[in-house]
Amino acid sequence: MSSLVGSAWLFDVDGTLVDSNYLHVMAWLHAFATLDRPVPAWRIHRDIGMDATELLEDLLGEDAEALGAAAKAAHAHAYNDTTHLLKPLPGSRELIRYLTGHGAAVVLATSAPPEELTVLRRVLDVDDVLTAVTNADDVDTAKPDPSIVKIAIDRSGRPAERALFIGDAIWDMRAAKTAGIDRIGVLSGGISDVELRAAGAREVFADPAALLSSLDRPHKAA
C-alpha cells in the first residue's frame, strides 16, 4: 500500500459500512407482499445496491412504473420500523478515522435517499472527518451508472488515479470499473468473493475491520 496522503477513499454505505442490506431485503419483501406481487428474497438481495428505480424495474418488469411509487412508500415504511437494529459493520468507524488520520480524503458515495442517509450517518458517527457525501438527489440515475462515482471523486478534491472505491455489491464494482476507479470488495453485504471479483474487485475483504488490518500491518512492521 502506497502512502495514504493525497488518496481518496470512496465508500458505499449500505452493506459496506452499515449492516443494513438484510433490513432492506426484508423491507422490500414486505412491500412486494403488500402489493400482492411477491418476489423471492434472494433475488431482492442480489439487487440491493442498485438505485431503487432500477431495482423495481428489474424485479417487477413492466409493472414497475405503475407500482413503483407504492412499492417505495411501503419499503420506506417497513424499513423505518427496523432501523433501531442498524449497527456499523465491524471496523467501519476505525477504518475511516485511520484513513483520514493518515492524510486520505474519505467520501460516502451512495445513492441512498437523503432521509435514509441521515439515519446511516447517525449510526456511523464519523461526520467530523468526512470530506464529502453524495446521495440519491445528486444524480438522475445512480449506480450501476458511474455518475455517482464521478461526483464522489470530484468532491474528494483528489485525482481519479489516487481514488479507490470500496463496496459490497456487484453494482458498486461495475460502476467504479466503468468510471475507471480502482476497486475493493467487502463480503459484509452478503455477496460472495467470486461474484465481487467477477464484477471487477481487485481485492476482497470480509469487512472494514479486515481491510483496516491489511493497511495497518506494514505500518506496524516498520
Added chain:
Amino acid sequence: MSSLVGSAWLFDVDGTLVDSNYLHVMAWLHAFATLDRPVPAWRIHRDIGMDATELLEDLLGEDAEALGAAAKAAHAHAYNDTTHLLKPLPGSRELIRYLTGHGAAVVLATSAPPEELTVLRRVLDVDDVLTAVTNADDVDTAKPDPSIVKIAIDRSGRPAERALFIGDAIWDMRAAKTAGIDRIGVLSGGISDVELRAAGAREVFADPAALLSSLDRPHKAA
C-alpha cells in the same frame, strides 16, 4: 437423467422449497440485539441451515451455552411475527408433484423444530404426496452431521445409490457428501453457485422451477 422410478429425492426445506432464509436472518438479528450481542447479518446468513445449537456456538462462541435458550426463544418469537410472509419458492410444489407422479419418493429432510415445520408444510401444501418427513427431534445433532440425511434415506425406503439431496446451504452439501449421497444445490437460499459447488454440489440451479425445467426437457423432446 435416468428414470425417476425407484429414486429418492431428499429435500431441505428452508431456502430450498420455502422462501424462509431471510426471515430467519432477521429473526436472529432481532434475537442477538435483544441479548445485546449483535452479530453482522451476513455471518448469520451463512450459518442458516445449520442446527440452531451449532449456529449459536459458531456465532456466540463460549457465550452460546449461557445465552442459547434465550436466543432461541427470542428468535422463535421474532420469526413467528413474520411467517405471514412465507411463500413456496417458484416451482416447489410443481417439482415435488412431478417427481412423485413419475415414481420417485420425496422426503423432507430438515432439522427444523417441529413447530416451524408445521408452518412450512402448510405453506408448501404437498403433504398428500410425501413419503416421509424428518425434523429436529429425529437427531441429537443435525446437519452438518450427516445423520439427518441417513434417517431421510431410511424413511424413503429406497437404496442410497438412488438417492439425491437437494439443498441451498453449504451445510446441506457437506452433510449429504459425508453420507455418500449425490447432491444438487439451489441458489434460492442466497448462497452462491461457486460456494455450493465447493461444498460438494454436482449441479446448481436457480430454484426448484429451474430444476424442474431441466427434468422436463428430455420428456418434452421425446
